[in-house]
Amino acid sequence: MILEVAVLDIKPGMSREFESVFQEAAKIIATIPGYINHDLQKCLEKSDRYLLLVSWQKLEDHTIGFRKSPQYQTWKSLLHHFYEPFPEVEHYSSALKPN
Amino acid sequence: MILEVAVLDIKPGMSREFESVFQEAAKIIATIPGYINHDLQKCLEKSDRYLLLVSWQKLEDHTIGFRKSPQYQTWKSLLHHFYEPFPEVEHYSSALKPN
Numbered sequence: 439m440i441l442e443v444a445v446l447d448i449k450p451g452m453s454r455e456f457e458s459v460f461q462e463a464a465k466i467i468a469t470i471p472g473y474i475n476h477d478l479q480k481c482l483e484k485s486d487r488y489l490l491l492v493s494w495q496k497l498e499d500h501t502i503g504f505r506k507s508p509q510y511q512t513w514k515s516l517l518h519h520f521y522e523p524f525p526e527v528e529h530y531s532s533a534l535k536p537n
Numbered sequence: 538m539i540l541e542v543a544v545l546d547i548k549p550g551m552s553r554e555f556e557s558v559f560q561e562a563a564k565i566i567a568t569i570p571g572y573i574n575h576d577l578q579k580c581l582e583k584s585d586r587y588l589l590l591v592s593w594q595k596l597e598d599h600t601i602g603f604r605k606s607p608q609y610q611t612w613k614s615l616l617h618h619f620y621e622p623f624p625e626v627e628h629y630s631s632a633l634k635p636n
């Protein structure tokens with residue numbers, strides 16, 4: 439399992455609209471093969487900052503399966519104009535060892 | 538519920554030792570009142586980078602209950618020397634709306 443991680447800084451004053459539109463966009467990503475789940479968290483210390491976490495079965499489900507899909511064009515048109523600066527996206531895998 | 542988030546950049550070559558020591562340190566944090574769970578994730582794009590996620594019942598369980606505890610001194614002595622630079626810690630709360 440792979441965790442996609444992005445810190446999203448939203449243009450000032452647009453957070454409420456972003457949250458509303460994100461709810462629609464989330465329905466898109468949930469249809470992509472390999473999608474497991476997602477979480478959107480709002481920062482307490484910095485206004486207009488969010489953390490997006492998306493779990494994928496494997497890296498390519500995000501980097502190829504989603505990003506090369508027609509659905510990604512819709513995702514982009516819904517969400518990308520909210521971001522300032524454009525976010526860096528990283529991928530992680532668990533570093534926890536079984537006890 | 539509050540999510541503590543820290544990107545941890547480990548000094549080059551020390552990641553394996555960090556992971557081993559973290560496993561011990563994790564037992565400490567799990568004893569703190571308000572602790573719910575934690576996750577440690579390793580970055581695929583940037584070597585020696587980790588993401589620490591800790592869920593707490595409320596903000597003060599981390600910022601006061603843990604950081605003012607004797608256990609925090611042990612946590613610090615186990616882990617802080619691995620970090621370069623010293624990480625910024627942020628707190629988040631869910632921005633997901635019920636469907």
